[in-house]
Amino acid sequence: MTELLLKYFRTKQQEVQSEKVYDTQCPFCSMQCKMQLIEQSIVSRKKYTTIGVDNPTSEGRICIKGMNAHQHALHQDRIKYPLLKVNGEFVRISWREALAVIKEKFTDIQVADGTNALAVYGSASITNEEAYLLGKFARVALTTRYIDYNGRLCMSAAATAANQTFGMDRGITNALTEVPTTRVIILAGTNIAECQPTIMPYFEKAKENGAYIIAIDPRETATTQIADLHLKVKPGMDAALANGLLKVIIEENLTDEQFIRDRATGFAEVKEYVLSQSLDEIAELTGVPKEQIETAAIKFASEETGMLFTARGVEQQIDGTAAVRNLLNVLIATGKIGKPSCGYGAITGQGNGQGAREHGQKADQLPGYRSIENEEHREYIASVWGINKEDIPRKGVSAFEMFKKIDEGEITGMLLMCSNPVVSNPNANFVKSALKKLKFLVAIDLFVSETAEYADLILPTSSYLEDEGTMTNLEGRVILREASRPCPGEVKHDWEIICEIAKVLGKGQYFPYKKAEDIFNELRIASKGGIADYYGITYDRIRKEKGILWPCPDETHGGTARLFEHSFAHPDGKAKMVVVSNSSQIPKEKPSEEYPLYLTTGRVVSHYLTGVQTRKSAALAARNFESYLEIHPETARKYQIENNRLVTVTSKRGSIVVRSKWSDKIRQDTVFVPFHWADSQNVNMLVGEDLDPFCKMPGFKVSAVKVVPN
């Protein structure tokens, strides 16, 4: 180093007057990368740097979003005080006033419209403690049946499919360390390179070790680039494609007969159905050449080990459950589960997409993945909560269906925690009109989101730097987010807010917690004996062992890395294969003369979900400051769409205006728009309301649209 450089660094170091280090985890995706925020005071300003910290899942890596997460958490737009809407304007009020307003409004609503007139809308970006508490709050403090959460739009198809096929749902059936040694991988409708970037080295290592990678996606993405074979499927056709794979595997005698006999039911019916189908027709339906279907099937079936991964491309369909089940049929038919380097992964989305779907935030669920309609389960949870089992309400409806109930006047008040449904639910115009009908909406958020703007009261909550608690990452590993930064202004933690509301409603005795760990210790008991059994997991153990994979039934149990080694979780121990027809039970929207193109939606690496957080971050916003329409140049020419111009995209439901981006990486019959932007760029104004009959997932990945130049 030159004298000059040394001198420069010495002066720099002298400038740093103090340094604080905050241990935390990234607030964004399911990798939950461990990191530290380093805050340096330098003369007149503060400098922030985020670095990755070693741990079993992300191994010290972080991506561009994690690196810049502090930019939104420290942003001046953070809400720091309760805000009440008075004559259309939000004004600062005290917590005491805010809680009094809630007490009055909630009581009035329940007196006038019945106890079920209040609904709770939760999230999978909150901690396990908070997700558990929100479920308890709805049932015990509000005694309403209506609670559901944003995970309904996210993991519900994969979760339902895994429950139906295997009898239980844990995102990945293996620890990630098994990926590098597998021989063949299917990546179906998952863009891990942009959505879970720090997972990539596991797959890159597999490739270095000679694994054959098959990607299924209507677009070429950073993920399909690592594939040896890319099946550029027509949007919404994964179920039919899986039938093609099954047909070839069966005809080529590549099934694992013994595995099927010993470990599965339903194969004979599946075999009969797929053999009755024509591969030429499947090729036509899916847009994937017959030879490619054959190659994929033969490659996958003939290797000794193999793993299947799906994400929202396959799942966010009105036949998402069936599509996943049919891909699981492929996995079972080839005996590739329950063995080393063989298994299934539904790549979890949100930071706590796994844990938040296990402990009672779902309309039909009680903690530990128990069922709210099962008498024994009700009895057990009532005993943990200290109430009568008759007092636990019955099941409610899914996230989007709650907006239907609002529209119909059945739900008149809502508590919304950590979600932005105006941008994330289908048919956004309908959602907005429903929200306007509410007598009272409380939003608990970091910012005045597009949905919080509709609220009567906004409560300020803490961020990932401030709020401690456990999250269950995409492996099913329960990890502890230590968070030590003090809350800004009068901000409170989500769990504290729940407890305080319960208290003013006269239910304080059921919510006596002093810290997140107290809630976790109750969750452990509530989950005990359930499918998602956390009983053996403690904060101390997580700290020592760097996370524990559930199920973990007692404190001497080491956690479960690989599921289904000896049996599946159905009472007969077998996996259930099922016939899935080539076309959806509810017809999907198809391109027509008026709306000639498929629209599919998804993500870019630099933004997160509805963008409320990442649009605040200067570094991330600079990478993509507006939405866009990915369109094939041939298609663009056909519709007189120049490159880089504003265009109007219209479906039966509405219109948006975005900038065109020519790309020969997308199918010619399909356009793609990311969903991170709001207002006139809110792509959910275009998406329809039909829901998967099993899991109530909307069809975010298939709409019919037209595109015209502006």
Ligand SMILES: Nc1nc2c(c(=O)[nH]1)N[C@H]1C(S)=C(S)[C@@H](COP(=O)(O)OP(=O)(O)OC[C@H]3O[C@@H](n4cnc5c(=O)[nH]c(N)nc54)[C@H](O)[C@@H]3O)O[C@H]1N2
């Ligand atoms: N950068 C970033 N990362 C994120 C998020 C984010 O918003 N931004 N969100 C997090 C969350 S909550 C989630 S759920 C995950 C989502 O992670 P992914 O599911 O991987 O993300 P998507 O972009 O929604 O969809 C994945 C791919 O599906 C393809 N696709 C579209 N239609 C179809 C189809 O019909 N069939 C098939 N086979 N593929 C199709 C799209 O082209 C896209 O490349 O990411 C998590 N990570």
Ligand SMILES: Nc1nc2c(c(=O)[nH]1)N[C@H]1C(S)=C(S)[C@@H](COP(=O)(O)OP(=O)(O)OC[C@H]3O[C@@H](n4cnc5c(=O)[nH]c(N)nc54)[C@H](O)[C@@H]3O)O[C@H]1N2
């Ligand atoms: N068209 C289309 N639509 C989609 C999808 C798609 O692929 N295409 N994907 C769907 C998927 S997979 C998902 S997961 C949903 C997500 O949809 P949403 O849940 O609506 O999205 P977020 O942007 O995560 O909203 C989180 C809100 O909570 C706030 N927040 C952040 N952290 C906290 C916290 O700790 N506590 C509280 N109280 N608030 C907090 C943020 O500021 C933000 O306003 O969108 C779905 N919608």
Ligand code: SF4
């Ligand atoms: S966005 Fe996901 S991959 Fe990136 S740092 Fe955060 S948790 Fe890790």
Ligand SMILES: [Mo]
């Ligand atoms: Mo998600």
